[in-house]
Amino acid sequence: MAEQPKAGAGLRGQSAGSTALCTVGKSGSGLTYRGYDIHDLAEHARFEEVAYLLLKGKLPNQAELDAYVTKLKGLRALPDALKKVLEQIPADAHPMDVMRTGASMLGNLETEQSFDEQQDVADRLLAALPSIICYWYRFTHEGVRIDTVTDDASVGGHFLHLLRDEPASELHARVMNVSLILYAEHEFNASTFNARVCASTLSDMHSCVTGAIGTLRGPLHGGANEAAMAMIENWQSPEEAEREIMGMLARKDKIMGFGHAIYRDSDPRNDLIKRWSRKLAEDVGDSVLYPVSERVEAVMWREKKLFCNADFFHASAYHFMGIPTKLFTPIFVCSRVTGWCAHVFEQRENNRIIRPSADYIGPEKCDWLPIEARD
Numbered sequence: 025m026a027e028q029p030k031a032g033a034g035l036r037g038q039s040a041g042s043t044a045l046c047t048v049g050k051s052g053s054g055l056t057y058r059g060y061d062i063h064d065l066a067e068h069a070r071f072e073e074v075a076y077l078l079l080k081g082k083l084p085n086q087a088e089l090d091a092y093v094t095k096l097k098g099l100r101a102l103p104d105a106l107k108k109v110l111e112q113i114p115a116d117a118h119p120m121d122v123m124r125t126g127a128s129m130l131g132n133l134e135t136e137q138s139f140d141e142q143q144d145v146a147d148r149l150l151a152a153l154p155s156i157i158c159y160w161y162r163f164t165h166e167g168v169r170i171d172t173v174t175d176d177a178s179v180g181g182h183f184l185h186l187l188r189d190e191p192a193s194e195l196h197a198r199v200m201n202v203s204l205i206l207y208a209e210h211e212f213n214a215s216t217f218n219a220r221v222c223a224s225t226l227s228d229m230h231s232c233v234t235g236a237i238g239t240l241r242g243p244l245h246g247g248a249n250e251a252a253m254a255m256i257e258n259w260q261s262p263e264e265a266e267r268e269i270m271g272m273l274a275r276k277d278k279i280m281g282f283g284h285a286i287y288r289d290s291d292p293r294n295d296l297i298k299r300w301s302r303k304l305a306e307d308v309g310d311s312v313l314y315p316v317s318e319r320v321e322a323v324m325w326r327e328k329k330l331f332c333n334a335d336f337f338h339a340s341a342y343h344f345m346g347i348p349t350k351l352f353t354p355i356f357v358c359s360r361v362t363g364w365c366a367h368v369f370e371q372r373e374n375n376r377i378i379r380p381s382a383d384y385i386g387p388e389k390c391d392w393l394p395i396e397a398r399d
C-alpha cells in the first residue's frame with residue numbers, strides 16, 4: 025500500500041475551522057485564552073475565573089465570580105444511580121475509563137434536552153467530574169463511600185480534599201489552581217477537535233465530552249503526563265537518566281512529555297509548571313526527581329532540540345503533591361472540560377457538519393469473486 029505523504033498527515037498545518045477561544049503559538053510561542061496571555065492568567069487568575077471566561081465569554085466581575093463559585097459548589101453531589109455505576113468499576117480500571125463512563129452515565133441521568141441548557145450542563149460537568157473520579161477512587165481503593173460535597177471554593181482544592189479526606193494546604197491549592205488554568209484550553213487539539221466533530225452532528229454535550237475524554241486518554245495527548253512519570257520514576261540520578269534517555273533516543277523511542285504538534289521551540293506552559301514543580305521539590309525535600317527531570321529536559325534539547333510540553337513537569341509536580349500517577353490525566357479532564365464545552369458552544373453557534381474528504385489509496389476496481397473461488 026502506498027505510504028501517506030507525511031507533510032499533510034494528521035491534518036497538520038491545515039485550518040479546520042475558526043475559533044475565538046484560543047491562540048496557540050501565534051505570537052512567538054504564545055498561548056492566549058480569549059486574548060488573555062497564559063502568563064497573566066497563571067499569575068493572577070483563579071481557575072473558576074478562567075472557566076467563566078471560556079464558558080461565558082468574558083472575565084467575571086466579583087459578584088459574577090462569587091455567584092459562579094457558589095453555583096459550582098452546589099453541583100458537586102452525585103446521583104445515587106451514578107454512584108452505583110462507579111462502584112461496579114473495578115479498582116484496576118484505568119481512571120480515564122472511569123471518567124468516560126462517569127460522563128456518559130451522567131448524560132443518561134441528566135440528559136441535555138435542548139441546547140438552551142448547554143451552559144448548565146457544562147457547569148454541572150465541571151463541578152461533578154472531580155467528584156466522579158474521587159468517589160470511584162476512594163470507594164475502590166479504600167472501601168469508603170465519600171460525601172462529594174465540600175465547602176472548598178476552588179475546583180482544585182475540592183479535588184484534593186476529596187482525594188485525601190482533608191483540606192489542601194495553601195501551596196497545593198495554589199499549584200492545582202495554576203495547573204487547571206494551564207490545561208483548560210488549547211485550540212484544535214485532538215480531544216477538542218473530537219468534541220467539535222461530535223457537536224457538528226448536533227449531538228448532545230455529554231456525548232461530545234465522553235468522546236473527548238477517550239481522545240485525551242492516549243499517551244500522545246493527555247496521557248503523556250502519566251507516561252512521563254512512569255519513565256522518570258525509574259531513575260535514581262541525573263546521570264542514570266541521561267544514560268537511559270540516550271539509549272531510548274538511539275532506539276528511536278518516543279520520549280513522553282516532549283515535542284508538540286504546533287509549538288516549535290517551547291511550550292509556554294512548561295516554564296510556568298516547572299517553577300511550581302521546583303517549589304514543590306523544595307517543599308518535600310526532593311533531591312532526585314526534580315534533578316532527573318531537569319537533566320532529561322537538557323539532554324532532549326541538546327540531542328534533538330525537543331522541548332518539554334505541558335505534561336512533562338506536571339508529572340513531578342503532581343507526584344510531589346502525593347497524587348497517584350493514574351489520576352494525573354483525570355485532573356486534565358477536570359480542567360479541559362471547560363475548553364471542550366466552550367468549543368461545543370462555538371461549533372453549535374455556527375455549525376456545518378465536519379466531514380473532510382480522504383485520498384483513496386486502496387486497490388483499483390476489483391471483480392466480484394464468489395466465496396468458493398476465494399483463497
Ligand SMILES: CC(=O)SCCNC(=O)CCNC(=O)[C@H](O)C(C)(C)COP(=O)(O)OP(=O)(O)OC[C@H]1O[C@@H](n2cnc3c(N)ncnc32)[C@H](O)[C@@H]1OP(=O)(O)O
Nearest residue numbers: 243244245246248277278279280281282283284285333334
Ligand atoms: C497536552 C498534550 O497533549 S502535549 C503532547 C503530549 N504528548 C507527548 O508528550 C507524547 C510525545 N510527543 C509526541 O509523540 C509528538 O511530539 C506529538 C504527538 C506531541 C506531536 O507529534 P508530531 O506533530 O507528529 O511531531 P513532529 O512532526 O514535531 O515530529 C518531528 C519528529 O520528531 C520526532 N519526535 C517528536 N516528538 C518526539 C518525542 N517526544 N520523542 C522522540 N521523538 C520525537 C518525531 O518522531 C518526528 O521524527 P520523524 O520525522 O523522524 O518521524
Ligand SMILES: O=C([O-])CC(=O)C(=O)O
Nearest residue numbers: 209210212213214285334
Ligand atoms: O494542542 C495540542 O495538540 C495538545 C496540547 O498541548 C493540549 O491539548 O493542551
